[in-house]
Amino acid sequence: MTSSLRWKIALTTTAVCCAVAAVLGVLVHNEVAEEIVGQVRKDASRDLEHAVAHYTYGTTHGDVNSAVDPPGLPEALRRLVARGETGSMVGERTGKPVMWAAGPADGKALAVWLPYGATRDRLREVDTAILASAALAAGVVALAGLFLAGRISRRLTTTAAVARRISAGDLDARVGYPAAGPEERFRLHDEVRDVAVALDSMAASLQERLEAEKRFTADVAHDLRTPLAGSLAAASLLPEGRPKEMINDRLKALHRLTEDLLEISRLDAGAERADLTEVELGRAVRRIVAATGLPVSVTVARDAVVLTDRRRLDRILANLLVNADKHGGPPVEVSVDGPVVVVRDHGPGYPPGLIERGPQRFRTGDPGRGRGHGLGLTIVAGQAAVLKIGLRFANAPGGGAVTTLHLPGELPPAGS
Structure with a gap:
């Protein structure tokens, strides 16, 4: 993109330079030609006056080329003289260019002529000089345009690369262009630097907000963990009955939420490390489905052995x-085809915002998908990033949410 921008700027400046050079060249050519040709016309008109004076008094002269109705006189000039007028124009005589001037004399055309070859050669030299100057100017401007556009292009490339790093999650990335100081206020405005400074400022602000959110999440989870443990222990001492069941149910839900928050805080901090081991994917999927106790059908089209973290894959x-099961609709299906695992339900599907931007904590999207804190899919995305699993959320054409996992590290079959 930036190289294209560089060439566009260079070509634009060159085209503008060529257009200006062409206009100036035409103006200079017209001015010079008018002056040079005008001088030759003036000389021809003067010689014609001498010739008319000599013709009137019947005398001869040897310093002027003149004749009455000479051969080679242009027809346009003959017609002009026939109307009683005097004029001049460029033509030829005996195959050589001359400047003709003619006027009426006793109903005939009295004409004089001057050599025009040297004048034509001079005009060509002027045109050659104009073209050479225009070509030189265009070349210099093109090189200058490429140089300046290259500088702009490199700075924009750097800014775009930093923006991509920030969007990929590297919030420490900065362009590093210094902001304009007070001493530079009288200099030309630098829009590229303004964009870079604005990008750095945005990244810094975003980083501060995310760090504050991470600290808040971790602090809340840690602060809740200890009183929750005490509350669970105290609830176990209550007498059996419906009140105890309700309290334990709510405390366990709050405990799960706290553990989810702690897990997200560790994922945000980048403290999670994968413990890789060989896993038979088909068997692992069946074991996980059985452990959940949910009515889920499993289909293994092609089994595969992958190098992954068993605990994180289970999660x-x-x-x-x-x-x-909670937000979709039955039946829930899981299929395994090599290193690809697909989980599908037949409910209302994922909301468009989740498909476009991915899962976000404390946002469940479409109310049709039920209630929740939006932490389950957030943990899925975080753990998938740790394991470098390709994760895609989509909706099936016939309805229902579809989640596709593409696991890396597929090992060749034994004995191959």
Whole structure:
């Protein structure tokens, strides 16, 4: 893109220079030609006056080329003289260019002529000089345009690369162009630097907000963990009955939420590291489905052995299955085809915002997908990033949410 911009700027400046050079060249050519040719016409008119004077008094002269109705006189000039007028024009005589001047004399055309070859050669030299100057100017401007456009292009390339790094999650990336100081206020305005400074400012502000959100999430989760443990222990001492069941149910839900928040805080901090081991994907999926106790059908088209973290893979698939059962609609289906695992339900599907931007904590999107804190899919996305699993959220053409996992590290079959 930037190289295209560089060439566009260079070509535009060159085209403008060529257009200006062409206009100036035409103006200079016209001015010079009018002056040079005008001088020759003036000389021809003077010689014609001498010739008319000599013709009137019947005398002869040897310093002027003149004749009455000479051969080679242009027809246009003959017609002009026939109307009683005097004029001049460029023509030829004996195959050589001359400047003709003619006037009426006793009903005939009295004409004089001057050599015009040297004048024509001079005009050509002037045109050659104009073209050479225009070509030189266009070349210099093109090189200058390429140089200046290259500088702009490199700075824009750097800014775009930093923007891509920020969008990919590297919030420490900065362009690093210094902001304009007070001493530079009288200089030309630098829009590229303004864009870079604005990008750095936006990244810094975004980083501060996200860091504050991460700290808040971690602090809340840690502060809740200790009193929750005490509350669970105290609830276990209550007498059996419906009140105890309700309290334990709510405390367990709050405990799960706290653990989810702690897990998200660790993922945000980049503290999670994968413990890779060989896993038979088909068997692992069946085991995870059985552990959830949910009515889910499993289809293994082609089994595969992958190098992944068994615990994190369990967490990802369990969250997807619970999310499909809670927010989707039956039947829930899981298929395994090599290193690709697809989880599908037949409910209302994912909301458009989740498909476009990915899962966001404390946002469940479409109310039709039920209630929740939006943490399950957020954990799925975070753990998938740790394992470098390709994750895609979509909706099936016939309805229902579809989540596709593409696991890396597929190992060749044994004995191959």
